[in-house]
Amino acid sequence: MSSIPKIVILGAGYGGILTALRLQKELNYNEADVTLVNKHDYHYITTHLHMPAAGTDNPENARVSISKLIDEFKIDFVKSTVVQIRPQDKKVILEDGTLSYDYLVVGVGGEPETFGIPGMSEYAMNIRSINSVRLIREHIEYQFARYKREPHRSDYLTFIVGGAGFTGIEFVGELSDRLPELCRQFDVDPSIVKLYNIEAAPTALPGFDSELVEYGMEVLRKKGVTFKIGTAIKECTPDGVIVGEGEEIRSQTVIWTGGIRGNRLIEEAGFETMRGRVKVDEYLRAPGSENIYIVGDNSLVFNPEGRPYPPTAQIAMQQGVVCAHNLVASIRNQSLKSFEFKNKGTVASLGKGEAIGIAFGKKYKGSTAAWLKKLIDLRYLFIIGGIPLVLRKGKFL
Amino acid sequence: MSSIPKIVILGAGYGGILTALRLQKELNYNEADVTLVNKHDYHYITTHLHMPAAGTDNPENARVSISKLIDEFKIDFVKSTVVQIRPQDKKVILEDGTLSYDYLVVGVGGEPETFGIPGMSEYAMNIRSINSVRLIREHIEYQFARYKREPHRSDYLTFIVGGAGFTGIEFVGELSDRLPELCRQFDVDPSIVKLYNIEAAPTALPGFDSELVEYGMEVLRKKGVTFKIGTAIKECTPDGVIVGEGEEIRSQTVIWTGGIRGNRLIEEAGFETMRGRVKVDEYLRAPGSENIYIVGDNSLVFNPEGRPYPPTAQIAMQQGVVCAHNLVASIRNQSLKSFEFKNKGTVASLGKGEAIGIAFGKKYKGSTAAWLKKLIDLRYLFIIGGIPLVLRKGKFL
Structure with missing residues (x-):
């Protein structure tokens, strides 16, 4: 042997x-x-994690048991x-x-790359695993519940997403769909809720087609997102973030999507x-x-x-x-x-029914791009798990 | 006029x-x-709050919009x-x-009566309104998410209910149903989770029929509840509670049901x-x-x-x-x-399908008592809102 x-x-x-x-x-x-x-005994679909993180989908739909993917007669699995x-x-x-x-x-x-920003590893959360997105989802819901007990604490309802790359933008898209839902659920006036997306680079989605980026940002702005582009986070603290020339944005929820090392x-x-x-x-x-x-x-x-x-x-x-x-x-x-x-192209979702993307050398936006995103996700499920997996998980995409 | x-x-x-x-x-x-x-612009069904607090029911089912109950041509409502x-x-x-x-x-x-126990008003939560039970539910789920990030913190998964009166017992009953569900949802080994019910009086449900109390406690013990009866909480701290002769039980979650003033x-x-x-x-x-x-x-x-x-x-x-x-x-x-x-009698639920009660001069337990509890709740919906309210909310009971 x-x-x-x-x-x-x-x-x-x-x-x-x-x-x-x-x-x-x-x-x-x-x-x-x-x-x-x-x-873990499961594989997770990282490109789907922004949804369970925001709470717009169940984390179960972002993972697949490894035993359903590999043939344990051919491959040994060690957890x-x-x-x-x-x-x-x-x-x-x-x-x-x-x-x-x-x-x-x-x-x-x-691992998350925090570029040495003080406090970022200690106080920010990251979208990088099933456990981490469950934490983010629960953390966000908890802030609404806490706010109802301490209505002077508007920082409970200020949400900061650091980084406007793909993960940041897609998460912000989902969260801007989810926050109004949470407002209804917890009887909160939506005007109190703030959602910031902060990016140090001079543009969101650096390297992506600028026309599509402009379209995407407009879609998100209409859903209540405040962008601070070309603005570096100088420090993350237990009370929020310090940006630019020392401005403090008070928040109990900082999600860092600024980079992977x-x-x-x-x-x-x-x-x-x-x-x-x-x-x-x-x-x-x-x-x-x-x-x-x-x-x-x-x-x-x-x-x-x-x-x-x-x-x-x-x-x-x-x-x-x-x-x-x-x-x-x-x-x-x-x-x-x-x-x-x-x-083969790239599509960034912007929440329900909206996306921007480039594929087959063409630009796509709106519902067509959102549909393209869905096709890409279905294709992935097909590649790893065939038709059975597409049938089991695909309907949730 | x-x-x-x-x-x-x-x-x-x-x-x-x-x-x-x-x-x-x-x-x-x-x-x-x-x-x-x-x-609030809603009436809440206090006797139902133990369910949304534990997360076994939606808080929406524990409240009714006041405009659905009163005729605003006859009664003015001021929120x-x-x-x-x-x-x-x-x-x-x-x-x-x-x-x-x-x-x-x-x-x-x-208002909650804390009998001067130090720290109880600061660090414990109470089952007393829609807002407070949403906080409890979110807080409990959040502890599971936090535990997955810090698996050495078993105090995240220790839950303490102070008081074994009706609210305490009914909440413990629901929570003992809910915790295994949360363990599945968050991939947590159920043996790590602890649920304590602490009561200073020499018995749970003081004043209630002792045979039924014994039955009820046995039902709850089998669902994993640890009772500390005849044990006073001396102090509630950010880290848990001090009981009896100075024993500390570490926990991030203390729910106080010990009394109402x-x-x-x-x-x-x-x-x-x-x-x-x-x-x-x-x-x-x-x-x-x-x-x-x-x-x-x-x-x-x-x-x-x-x-x-x-x-x-x-x-x-x-x-x-x-x-x-x-x-x-x-x-x-x-x-x-x-x-x-x-x-007219009293029934205490012990979670799904289990209850104990006295009504029409007779003792009830098990599923019959649980059914009786449901009837009482339906009757209340009927009294305040007639058949339409029974149809709208009754199916969730």
Whole structure:
């Protein structure tokens, strides 16, 4: 049995789960031992988390049990947390055990990048897991309940979203739908509620088509969002945030969506990193390690102009496919495939029935874009779980 | 117009709303001006609040819009908060105005009695209004979400109910149904969750049939409730409670159901009070004031053995009926009716499908008692709102 190569996949995010699914499909019987390790026994659909965070959807619809995705006759699943990666020993230390590997796939996901803003890690919440979005949802509802007891505390009903990238904008879109609903539910005058979206860059959705960005911001402004663009958060405190030239916005709820960096585990493993991400070779391997692949938020891939691609679900999925191909090729002594990102378009939702996007080289907005977003989400469910998953979860999108 | 007597009713609780409904029925056209004043534009069904507090029912099902109950052609409704009652001027000062009266009905409800336990008013929550139960529900859910971020904080999942009277027991019954549901929802191991019911008296439900109490406690124990009976809470702190001989139970959630006293407004009005309640005469009038009736938690009525009846919905409703009768009789110079409490029985729910009760001179337990409880609630809906209200709200009971 020892002659069968051991593949260990760390993380069941987009990159890890796609790698696992493809290996499951492409490997022949007894060609390799594959073990998938994940902190939770479910995979979550990160691009959907803005909805349960705002409370416009049930968190259950943003996760899928791993046992429903992988075939446990072909892939072993270990629910555990990775403590340390030891490339020199070809070992991974888990919270409750150790795994040896011949090939390793690292897709343990990113961590919030707070750019050293004081107080941000302590006092802000992040949209990054099922647990974190349940916390945000409950926290927001709780502020309404608290306000009814202490009606002088308007800071309970001031909500601050730091960062107007994709996650920030999509979350603000959902929250602007949800807040009027909470006002009705808790008998609160909607004019008391404030929703700020604060972004240090000179525009929302930096890098995105400016006409669509303008349209999107207008949609959100009409739903009550106050934008502060080109305004840096200087500090996050228990009482709110300090922005720009020292202005304080008092709030009990700060959600930070300003950035993702790599992972401490990657740095500690001794890989060369930039913001916790590894600049992988063309085959997605860690430099100097022919048996270690790095995917998703943990990897850094550059476009032909030499600038890093932002970490998205789309790129992670494509990486997973190539990573699985290269693992199989390595085992079979075939030649590896270079990774090349194919941008299939991007759609940002702005809440119910509204979105902006670019796909197939065209711009979309309004309900057509919202429908496109739904199609992308359905396609993803189909890719990972086939028709049964589409039927089970798709109706909630 | 000045010859028409003005009746002002303060509070739309059980006593106030019943008075209003009966006046609406019995008074002839132009026989009196009736104004009902209430802090909210809804009446709430206090005996149902333990359910939305635990989260086993929607708070909407525990309230009824006052405009659905009273006929605004016959009774004026003023949504305002009473600031001061001035019997000598025959005036009531509201937050945003003043009302003169010829006859006054005071039914502004009670306040939690904390018996001077340090920290209890600051750190404990109470089951006493729609706002307060929404706070409790949201607070409890929030603790589960917080626990997932800080799994070493088991005090987030320790819930303390102070007082094992009717409210305490009924709330504990609901919460013991709700906690396993929350464990599933938040992926929490149920063995981590603790639910304490602490009572200083030597028994739960003091004064109730001891065989039924024993049965009820056994039902609740099986659902995971830990009773500490004959154990006084010495202090409530931000970290939990100190009980008995200095034992600390760490918890972020203390709900105090230990008692109800009268109202500060009553004391400030110059009436003679005991714990903020007025010992009314046989016609339910404040001693020495022929034109002021006091009902519900604000009044104190003694049984033939000379002991005060506990303040319940049942007694408040019966008072409302007699109060309205006596108001009409006064206006018509007819003779007044003495108030006599007729105990029609008592049922305490213990969560889904379980209850204990005494009615028609018989003991009930289990599902029969739970059904009886439902009938009592339906009957109340019928009394205040007729068949339409039973149809609208009754299905949720």
